[in-house]
Amino acid sequence: MLTLAAAATALVFSGYGRHEIAPTSPSPACAVAGSAPFQGGPVVRLDPKTGGVRASEVLPGSVALTYDGGPDPAWTPRLLDLLREHHAKATFFLTGTEAAAHPDLVRRIKDEGHEIGSHTYTDADLGSVSGIRAGLELSFTQNTLAGTAGVGTPLLRLPHTSTTESLCGKQWEAGRRAILDGYVLVAADGSRSPERGVVRQFTGSAEAVTETGKLFRTAADDDLTYTTVSKGLGQPSAMYDVGTLSEWRGTAVVLAQQGSRAFADGMTWLLAVAGALTLLRLVLLLTVARVHVKRVRTKRSRRRGAMRLPPLTDPVSVIVPAYNEEAGIEATVRSLLASTHEYVQVIVVDDGSSDRTYEIAEAIPDPRVMVVRQPNGGKASALNTGLAWAHFDIVVMIDGDTVFEPEAIRNLIQPLADPRVGAVSGNTKVGNRRGILGRWQHLEYVIGFNLDRRMFDVMECMPTVPGAIGAFRREALMGVGGVSEDTLAEDTDLTMALCRAGWRVVYEESAIAWTEAPSSVRQLWKQRYRWCYGTLQAMWKHRRAVVERGPAGKLGRRGLTYLALFQTVLPLLAPLVDVFALYGLLFQDAGQAGLVWLGFTAVQVFGAVYALRLDREKFEPLWSLPLQIFVYRQLMYLVVVQSVVTALLGNRLGWQRMHRTGSAMDTWEQQPVSR
Template identity: 55%
Template structure:
């Protein structure tokens, strides 16, 4: 027995943490800051010191040092372009500059440089200059000091990684002429200067981001007389066609007047950009990879989410349509209940003392006329068999065996049973009085080999009980209606299912190869050519797990066992007939909706968390509310089909907080265990007697007098048609030839 893995939870946590960090990085890069807009309101609109607002465009600042500023010499233009590089507009602007043999300075956003490093290299290769425009186009006047430092460092590293050069010029986003600098801007500029940068403002702001027209942009960029100027334009942040056209008007006109077009450093007589250190380049490359990975992951998860939504929509549509078809078919084929032959009920039981008495009483209290109940005690240590024997109910037989597992107990009971219709029941299940009769009705069709009943949760109190109740009604029963219509029912639940003995014998009985013996058994019956159908009117009440730990263990066994059964019957994908329908419909459905999509759910949840921080909150809220509304509507319809009240619907939105994640983690654990090739031990749920409590609540209304707690079943009180079967049993006639008698008027023969 291989021990269950544990380290994968640490790996999953680390992977989800890295995924969230990558998505947050993408959100920081993509959704923080803005481009192509005018100056933003300043938190401190008072003017900066006079030396700043009256100074030239290029300023050197420092604490305790007088402001030093310089401008362009006469007949010298330093064209500057902000917000790039842009894959559409930056190359077009470079082409115009190359055609007119003009140089310029590009103040580039660090995140854009990481996305388009080739454009940054082209800028330098063609004799231009690159300055920093922060990493996300942040408003430096409102950014915290640490954020501003990070913006400058990340941008410098990005430019260093792309070009091998380090920027020395900074153009603060949303800046303009020196006289527009406020006190808040100045404080941020001082911090930028302390990092070793020169502040580059502008002499002429063309306002091209407003797109006033190419002629207006060109006119705004022309200095008066022979004055030099630093001119602000943009090569990103929107449609820059007018800027491109304005350059073709501006450059030839000013060159005709004797102007030259230079970089800012060239105009000031400064050296070119210095070579970056290896550390800066490596840091820039690493961050670029992280940024691109975050963008790729965000895009991939967006696609995954869309695919999941589409698949969920298709699944819901299929469920609703087939549920309607199934309901109409039941109504069309509806006819009075008929006696279809005597029934043997096999109840495998291991330490089921909490519920076994209620289970047996409900079976014996069935209104079906010919019934024997066989309880197979699988080595219980809590007196289960003794408790059944002390009930003293006629027609109930107890078999004892050493603990060998549920499949062995079922096969033991099947071998002992004398009838050809077999009902297999869990030891914690309480039947409605008409459940057996309704359950066996589809067996009137000789092609039907198995029938699934309708399992309901008995212990619905508390959130966990309500959630499981809704899951049974919405998921299990809607799915079974769909599987019935599609003729690919993968599971007849162990709680309530009827089988034809011939079908059981054809597949060699119940297999112990998997932990989901009911799923394995049902798939084998389908592959053998028998029909498997769903009868929603056959209702049985089962005790659901009452704690999260018990729920985990139960669902872990179910999920792992289902995976085992799917693998065991994988050849059904290539088979024909009902076996092929099981493979190409049932197995494909289980693989997609119970394995693959749940495995991606943790990533979707991380993406949803990312959306809360970085996406439009109204869109996120509307999406969640819409999804929840569809779930509630579906649940309401499913409850209506099952004849249930709508009161548990209020708890459905809360399922998204705990229950849904638990179910997805079960799939993760099961998948890891399956991939490691381990064998999961049987996890038995501790019973609390919830099914018994439910039966006790309904006894006065449903049970015949001889099932009251004070009484014992007397032969004189039994329906007359079961007496010959009891007499035959007493006479030791064995299985063959034992008659259950003739049905009464309520149960006409077919």
């Protein structure tokens, strides 16, 4: 949250300096010529004797050259060169934001003997802003000058003003407040003859360079002195050196301005890169998913047309680790017993439950069910205990809240007919998808998890066989030492270990299991926090796969790179990108920002439609997708941020479980399939 707040602050500061936030427009001009509240010279200051204002004129024969705005890397150096060539001095009324952006030019102006004045921080019309905003405009400029050149100045030219006659109405009210605060207002002379002494005003631009050059050429033979405002008044320079504390404070303002601008510019590029990566990921997923569909169809047609390839009918041991699963354990076990597979051994490992999980499982009257009780040791420990009691060479591992389709086990183990395959990932579906949170997780499972698994299958770099439904060759499990307790994502850790041991890991979409998703934001956070943190642990543990060969190298260079880029780095950057996108919508081109957002939403909706079609799901939940982008996705991003911080700090988490309600049956019971 601190990162988001800092990002928002930087964007606001940058936008303020670039006139994107709270821009101003010029105040109305005086209605009648000569209606200014005073008459006299162009330099207006406080009269210490009367407490009123006093207007002064430049000495005869003096031309005070003044330039508004900048400094600018395009025209300011050219102008300085021109002034040096003609041995002329000038007063530069600088804008604070530009001074902070080009501190070297501010120092050059000072070092070459010119005078510096204030033109406010953002070229804001002080007559149309609040007193607080006007004070900020002036103080920010003073801080910027202190931080860039170590000077302060009382000279002030109000933006959008020229002669003293233009100082009327609200402009004069703002100017008078500034005078009372110690500023000296500098306007310009109108048609006054240069021989009588004048203040010439130029707007900082390339045109100012041209006009100054013309001035010098036409007045080459005139006996005029081109100088600063203070020298034109016959006084020493109004600039003064500031103290060390003021310099430090000014340097902080300058660094903040420069940093905020750099951050905003970087975010512009980051937004483009993140958008390109997001689009690339979606295109990759959809393209590879299509390849996966064709492969699956080819395999199925071969199975149906080749009598020499009978289905795999070996007996299966199913391990069900359970910790306080009384709400759904009976439904889970009975769905396994209803399997159409020839023989299934069900091993329920009660991991020190404090509820009736053990009693409910023990009461199921079927000799194929074995219930083992152990002190609480965590999920990996429970799986290893079940593995020790498994009778058969094919092992299926599931969660204690999972409900299997009757054909799920039979379909799940078929890829194990290939001796190169060591593990198979099934197709997990959300059972409790009635509420908005359930719908969002349902879309996440279909669009994200299952599309990812299709891609990993084709690219032979499957990083995770989900704990809800996975089949394993017992030989492969024993070869890697069983289920490791090193990480919280024991399923990911195990899958990566199998890949590094040379086994293929594949995805079987027809093996469907229904799981109970978290029903509250708190439960969802705890679950995803554990998943994400455990995945980071597993990635770090198996990082050497990046430089290994064979299946391990595919996992490392394809799978781990994908996880690092799209499930770690991109989510870490995404909140900042969203903040920048919101900023663009509020303060920049709202139409363009809206079109970009609609474009990304349309692409995601298209991907969601395709993913739902592949999984033979209804399109009804699509209405919640825009809300998922605004709310759910942000939550998942923050989970990644917290997980990365936890990993960097080296903290460890325990086996966390969510409160079960047995609602995994909700959607499963409504599916139009035979049971």
